[in-house]
Amino acid sequence: MAAIGSFVALEWPPLLRRIVLTLLLAFVAVRFIRAVAMLLFGVARAGSGTSDETPTAVPATDETARPFWIPRVNLMAGFLLFGWxxxxxxxxxxxSIDVARVVALLCGLGMLAVAVEIVWRRPGSAATAVRQSLLTLYLIALWLVWVAGLLGVLWLGLYVLLLPAVVRGVGSVAQAFVGRAQRSGALGIVGNVLIVRGARAAVIGAAVAWLAYLWRIRAAALAGSKTGELVISGLLNGIIVLLVADLLWQMAKALIAYRMALSPAAGSNAGDVARDGRLRTLLPIFRNALAVFIAVVTVLTILSGLGIQIAPLIAGAGIFGVAIGFGSQTLVKDILSGVFYMLDDAFRVGEYIQSGSYKGTVESFSLRSVRLRHHRGPIFTVPFGALGAIQNMSRDWVMDKMALSITYDSDVDLARKLIKKIGQELAADPEFAADTIEPLKMQGVDSFGDSGIDIRMKLMTKPGTQFGIKRRAFMMIKKAFDDNGIKLAVPTVHVAGGGDNAAAAQQLLKMKQAAN
Structure with a gap:
């Protein structure tokens, strides 16, 4: 700043003014690049300290990285800017012009030497000698392309070499910034995605714009016709369209994932919980449909940018779609059935359902099928068109009915009182109180069986919790019946016969045994 102030304050001869101004601008640019490099090291170091999973733009945790990179960044910037x-x-x-070209070539050789030295001595590099040798040859080839004056090819080669690393570095710095900002909520999620993906897209977009500027100047000479220029322009514009589509898709996907991760607030009523469950069920289908829509619009936009008439394509796609519709009626049936299942709120993610021979917990959806996880582990992928009637076992409440058989000499009234007491104890148990809607009770005598009196019991609980309560109830019933003399009936066979005949048969058997 002091040098700039002195330059502005003093009166300089025109030639000297031009020399000093050019060198001063080069010096300021070199210092600016150094400051940016130092800033990137600082942000990357802060980002790596906040999260173990955040990738850094530079290896900030390596103590040798900072002393290695900063001087070489200065050298590269110095050769480039002061050489220019x-x-x-x-x-x-x-x-003469030839002398100036020699100076430029020498500065280019200096940059090449620094780049080759970085390839072979970069700290923390796991590259093999073969890879380093190939990379060195690639750098030499880029220098020769620059000497030949093929600037468009030169920039393309530099992009292939540097753009992936620059995009990763910018994304890492943006991710570190987002991690330090700690934004939350839907707007925060959108902002975070916009910052990270937008920063990467901005770098790629700037690179494509510069390449488009160079190639548009030389497109006619390279291609020899306006068609070549149109194709090159369409390809570059297509890259921009892809970047915008990727940004929109990432924002939409992040919003959907954020909404699906939300759970109903504590104290929410049943209606809010039901709406939340339905939304979580429909969002995956909406996400898939949105992905298809963005992909189709992106492809059509790119084709239009290349000069291809898309109106006939759309018309042909319509006719082709009708033909496909006739040929894939089952697929259409599956998709439409899935839509109506969702509109009817027949089931949601996390619920246990049964349809025919298929049953399990709903894990996820696609456009045409549902994935059911059986309670023993297997996964069923069932098309919506094959589901038919749905038995949902996870809604509102479950009425579980149980049956017992006691002997005819047992006190039925005492059994009823014991079962009622056990139901009250289970309802008061902290382990089962929250899941019990109506306590266990005896409904009465159901029938008189061959071996005993059949009694019926019922229990109303929340879905999925009845099994544990029923197992505990059976254990308590067995113990209470044993303590009070009530016997559970078991199958028995009664043999009837006259007393005299039996005695005579026994006497005859003894006589035969004595004779032998």
């Missing part, structure tokens, strides 16, 4: 400044000034102070 000196080469541009030399023709104005009496040097």
């Amino acid at each position: 400044a000196v080469a541009s000034l030399m023709p104005g102070i009496g040097f």
